[in-house]
Amino acid sequence: MLTHRPRPTLVREGGITFTFVTGGIHSALDQAKAVPGDRNVDIAGGAETVRQYLREGLVDELQLHVVPALLGAGLRPLRGAECRTEGPGVRWVVETPLATHLNYRFVR
Incomplete structure (x- = not known):
């Protein structure tokens, strides 16, 4: 960790x-x-951890679990991801009553 x-x-x-x-x-x-x-x-972590690995081009696939909760302004984990990729593409989405699960694949 x-x-x-x-x-x-x-x-x-x-x-x-x-x-x-x-x-x-x-x-x-x-x-x-x-x-x-x-x-x-x-790699498990918060938005800043994800950003650091994305900026370095070290992520091939990202599973993002979105849970609706009020946590202040929040952070944008994919901000800056385009600097080392051609852009994330959503591979699949699963919606449940408690969360939405997204899977992104990064193309180099």
Whole structure:
């Protein structure tokens, strides 16, 4: 997990391990890629985390879960995404009573 505050590794029931990384997005991604081998790496985070990875051209696919709630002005996670892509394209949308789920594919 990308964070500003150092924390010890957390091992959860079932063998899920959370490693807290303070060295920035590249360090976090390199560490994540080293674990699964040839499997996909998922990045979870807020709008600013998404923006950082998008600006660096490190995202191939984005699943965005939109939940209607009043949280102030909010942040635009896709702002600036066009700087490293030809533009996101929506692949699919699933609407539920509690949220709307969108899947974007980024074309390089």
